[in-house]
Amino acid sequence: MTRTPTPLSDELFDYLCVNGSPPDAVQSRLIAETATLGHEARLQISPDEGAFLTLLTKLTGARTALEIGTFTGYSALAIARGLGEDGRLTCLDISEEWTRIARRHWRAAGVQDRIELRLGPALDTLTSLPDEPAYDLVFIDADYENYTAYWEQVVPRVRPGGVILVDNVLYHGRVIDPDDTAGTTQAVRQLNERVRTDDRVEATMIHIADGLTLARKK
Secondary structure, three states, X not given: OOOOOOOOOHHHHHHHHHOOOOOOHHHHHHHHHHHOOXXXXXXXXXXXXXXXXXXXXXXXXXXXXXEEOOOOOHHHHHHHHHHOOOOEXXXXXXXXXXXXXXHHHHHHHOOHXXXXXXXXXXXXXXXXOOOOOOEEEEEEOOOHHHHHHXXXXXXXXXXXXXXXXXXXXXXXXXXXXXXXXXXXXXXXXXXXXXXXXXXXXXXXXXXXXXXXXXXXXX
């Protein structure tokens, strides 16, 4: 039994993507445009994570989805494609600049009619959403400091059997460094502990990209 994942070199990662579901022309153009943003480009999810989101959305049969943190729209594009033509995805973000890029690529992919973008602080928008369970799938990939607050707002709004995903839960390995007391690191630890002890869900962490929590609401 192999206890730890196989280390990924750049070459092995490329092999993984090519032999999974590699980015198509629209996704490749979005990756290239996002790369021109410089340091901020790191906020985009990886191609293998995008392929995972699309496949998981299809496997769960999700028809309504919510995304917290959209950036330039790669993850939203992945989820929207998994929903199908009759599905609806609500995206929450604060940046008009970054989501302007997202809108162009959503149109190019033909999924713009499945996506509703709401601009503004996500916590404010969340409190304005219906209180009853309305979502089959939620993807959280936003500011770490509010991760636990997002979680608490989201869980009641997910249908029983629905799925919640939280990105970057390994936080570059810093979550296990006892000397790292930075606020962002502690915020991710807090979220991970909350998920671990939350009896409303069953959850696991997946070693994809920077760590992805996959939870199913009971």
